Amino acid sequence: MRSIKDYHLPKELEDDLRSAKKIEWITVIYLISVVVVMYLVMGSSQAMKSAWLEDVLGLVPSVAFLISTHINSKAPNDRFRYGYHRVFSISFLIGAAALLGMGIFMIYDSSMSLIKTEHPTIGNRIIFGERIWMGWVMIVALIYSSVPSMILGFKKLPKAKTLHNKVLYTDAKAQKADYMTAFAAIVGIIGVGGGWWWADSVAALFISISVLKDGINYVSTAVTDLMDRSPVTLKEEKEVPLINEIKDLVLSWDWVKDANVRFREDGQVFMGEIAVVPKTTVDTEKLEEAYEKIYDYSWKISDVVIGPVKKLPKW
Amino acid sequence: MKKLYFLLFVTFAGCNYPKDPHHSFEKAKENRLRVGAIVNPPFVTREDGSIGGSEIKIIKDFAKGENLKLKIEEGSESDLVEKLEKYEVDIIAGGFDKKSIWKKKAGLTTPYDKKHVFFIPKGENRLLQQLESFILEKVDKP
Numbered sequence: 001m002r003s004i005k006d007y008h009l010p011k012e013l014e015d016d017l018r019s020a021k022k023i024e025w026i027t028v029i030y031l032i033s034v035v036v037v038m039y040l041v042m043g044s045s046q047a048m049k050s051a052w053l054e055d056v057l058g059l060v061p062s063v064a065f066l067i068s069t070h071i072n073s074k075a076p077n078d079r080f081r082y083g084y085h086r087v088f089s090i091s092f093l094i095g096a097a098a099l100l101g102m103g104i105f106m107i108y109d110s111s112m113s114l115i116k117t118e119h120p121t122i123g124n125r126i127i128f129g130e131r132i133w134m135g136w137v138m139i140v141a142l143i144y145s146s147v148p149s150m151i152l153g154f155k156k157l158p159k160a161k162t163l164h165n166k167v168l169y170t171d172a173k174a175q176k177a178d179y180m181t182a183f184a185a186i187v188g189i190i191g192v193g194g195g196w197w198w199a200d201s202v203a204a205l206f207i208s209i210s211v212l213k214d215g216i217n218y219v220s221t222a223v224t225d226l227m228d229r230s231p232v233t234l235k236e237e238k239e240v241p242l243i244n245e246i247k248d249l250v251l252s253w254d255w256v257k258d259a260n261v262r263f264r265e266d267g268q269v270f271m272g273e274i275a276v277v278p279k280t281t282v283d284t285e286k287l288e289e290a291y292e293k294i295y296d297y298s299w300k301i302s303d304v305v306i307g308p309v310k311k312l313p314k315w
Numbered sequence: 316m317k318k319l320y321f322l323l324f325v326t327f328a329g330c331n332y333p334k335d336p337h338h339s340f341e342k343a344k345e346n347r348l349r350v351g352a353i354v355n356p357p358f359v360t361r362e363d364g365s366i367g368g369s370e371i372k373i374i375k376d377f378a379k380g381e382n383l384k385l386k387i388e389e390g391s392e393s394d395l396v397e398k399l400e401k402y403e404v405d406i407i408a409g410g411f412d413k414k415s416i417w418k419k420k421a422g423l424t425t426p427y428d429k430k431h432v433f434f435i436p437k438g439e440n441r442l443l444q445q446l447e448s449f450i451l452e453k454v455d456k457p
Contacts, residue, residue: 044437118437118438119336119422119436119437119438119439120437120438121422121423121435121437121438121439121440121443122333122440122443123423123424123425123440123443123444123447124425124443124444124447124448124451125425125451126451131447131448131451131452133332133333133440133444135333135440192333192438192440193332193333193334193440194332194333194334195333195334195335195336195441196336197336197438
């Protein structure tokens with residue numbers, strides 16, 4: 001009988017996963033360069049500081065994805081009989097918690113600089129023999145931190161959807177939204193140059209609120225996943241149609257009188273149970289065939305138990 | 316990216332940009348540049364009642380180039396920084412290190428000799444730009 005140990009992604013998804021990994025490596029290297037560049041030019045601007053922190057945090061989902069795909073590639077063993085799928089949910093939770101914590105800190109930090117009426121001082125430097133206001137340099141750094149990010153985000157999004165991978169999805173969405181952060185920070189710096197010292201802190205506050213909002217969303221998704229909620233789609237968070245399709249499939253077999261199904265998300269795959277009331281006595285040949293059919297129906301089903309019962313359990 | 320940079324530059328370079336939230340530089344032009352001096356030889360010295368020293372010379376040269384009248388006031392670090400925070404002085408000279416403990420309360424200029432800086436009121440970016448332009452372009456680097 002086919003079991004969890006024989007589970008592997010279909011070929012085309014393997015390719016998707018491989019290219020997602022490649023994009024994530026590029027992301028990590030790119031983000032490190034952004035973090036360095038932003039750090040060098042950030043000066044005393046609050047908005048720059050917030051944008052910089054966001055970029056540092058942006059590393060979390062990418063690194064989490066790379067680590068968890070690596071761990072997840074291991075086959076189930078005697079210690080981990082259900083495999084390593086949950087590593088995704090765990091790293092998603094860690095990333096989300098980091099985001100949430102940072103959001104709270106950033107809101108505190110930027111409100112404090114507003115309350116204390118801190119006036120950002122932005123100086124000048126000689127670059128290539130020309131004296132230049134660092135505000136301009138910051139804006140260029142912010143553009144560097146946003147445009148490639150957006151492109152990478154757009155590339156990852158469809159892969160995250162086909163793989164049903166939340167870590168990748170979070171990462172893609174956060175990167176897509178990066179231009180908002182950069183834009184807010186640019187407005188803040190231009191405002192400071194216009195003599196409105198508060199523009200910088202207000203921009204920083206906006207950035208922080210968006211980070212906090214993401215943090216709250218992702219933490220709640222991560223926690224509910226770990227709580228074995230029924231699988232939901234990535235974007236709309238509606239029930240995954242696959243679950244009902246499996247039920248219909250089971251009900252369509254002529255030896256089945258009634259059936260009920262229950263699944264949960266384990267990282268990018270689903271695991272669960274199917275209870276069936278057979279019309280006559282249980283035929284193990286038919287049961288074997290049933291397993292094959294279910295595993296063949298979708299790559300997402302990584303482990304399933306079919307339990308023949310007299311009366312359906314109340315799931 | 317270069318295009319955008321150029322565009323921004325053209326848009327803003329014409330008018331006074333960046334600006335001072337508290338108009339320190341404009342006021343200095345109208346009235347005079349108020350300098351706080353803390354005696355700390357050889358940067359700021361007092362001989363026979365008159366204030367001098369290498370940093371005062373830099374400021375005098377700067378004021379001359381910008382056509383500013385000067386008002387030099389001697390005081391202690393804490394008093395002058397407090398005045399700076401209230402925009403009652405525009406520049407403080409006193410041989411401050413770029414890692415000065417006053418960093419939180421005062422704006423620092425770029426170092427004129429890789430180590431020593433002047434203080435300006437935080438966020439007065441126009442004044443800072445004028446002074447830094449002078450420091451970066453005119454002051455002889457040792």
